[in-house]
Amino acid sequence: MSHSNQKPDLEDSINVTEAHGRVVREAAACARENRIVDNGIAPVSLWAFVACGIVLIVAGGILGSAGDLFAYGSTFREGYVRKPAGGAEDTGPVPKEALAAYMAKGAKIYSAKCNGCHGADAKGNGSTFPSLVGTWPIHETERFSMIILNGLEGPVDDGKTYGVMPPQGIGMTAEDLAGVMTYVRNNFGNSTGDVVTLDMAKSALEISAARKNAGKSVTGAELEADHLKKLPGDVLDPKTMLDPITLAPAKAP
Template structure:
């Protein structure tokens, strides 16, 4: 645009070889730059090494506190117990209505049953019978308790034989009365069953006593034995489903819900 004898317009492209000297002046900033020199080989000061070592020590202590590294299973440290806050009394877990608390405990126990009867308790129709709508589940409490504690073998009243020759194995080994009460309450009030009552811990204890005094103690029950000897309710009084209980021990609490 502008002739070259005027002030240089820097937007204009310039013939480099002809305008050599002038370009150097125009590009004064680029011309006065230093080249980046060779990389230095000076020794590293001891202070830096010590500072870095100190940082590594702190980081190592933090990592050491981290438990098993790369364990995606543990969300908290093994045996972790939440410390009660300073100045706060530990009042234990918040009480819940009985039916809710028993059901919650029973739902955990049921995970063992679910491997055969299925998570929806519908069984498979061939080897494992459905628990939903079963008269032996929702009927007399002693019936259900004896089957859970001792298992069941042989043909049913309908003539059908479940589980092959082995039948259902006894599940009572190592089961606590609270667990038995919980799982019975759960079964009787889930999967479409709704008796609305709570099988208490006392009733579960009584069931265990009856079970140990059976004629053929230690063997599986049969349909015949169930209908002849155990088609009654367990001894003991049921409780009000809304009674507040401790969700861990299932014992009634005096304290009202907060």
């Protein structure tokens, strides 16, 4: 029997079908690649990156050798201060009334130096730490300043003997002293309504340094004999507007 009339077996027909499908898929991929190239978004050649890199290196070398383009000394002006933008001049802190300004500064000093012993309400504990409410703080300012600066030991004017109070004047400035005295005298139920000024606080520092027992705690007897008076210095109207940072009179607008 002749083989020309024989049909291909099942395996041959499957191979032909797979081959045809592969050809169709490859043709479609080629068509897509051709469309990408035709639209101008073909992948950038590696040589293009290399060429750009060489251009940048050469340009950098030329600019770098041009002189002072990248020299800090030539681009920075000694003493230069940038001017504020128009309409945004620095006007400084908002002025406050003298009493409020002094008390704000004094609140910080009290929290750092006094709160641990006399308490947040300044009432102490009645034994080792006396109350600061309604006692010497609202009376003679020189006596009060001597206690703060030098500490206190022995019996006080109410006849009680408390624990030895350590001196708080180490490192204390006139601003600190004036602030904390004003704060205590106008807080915790105390309300003298006045300001212990910087001028008064400076006098207190001088008086403390000139004590006979300078460097030692004051006693009730010394306070009664030498410091039962007000600190010298000009009186300040509590409503005077001040710079809250420096406590100096605010500049007129």
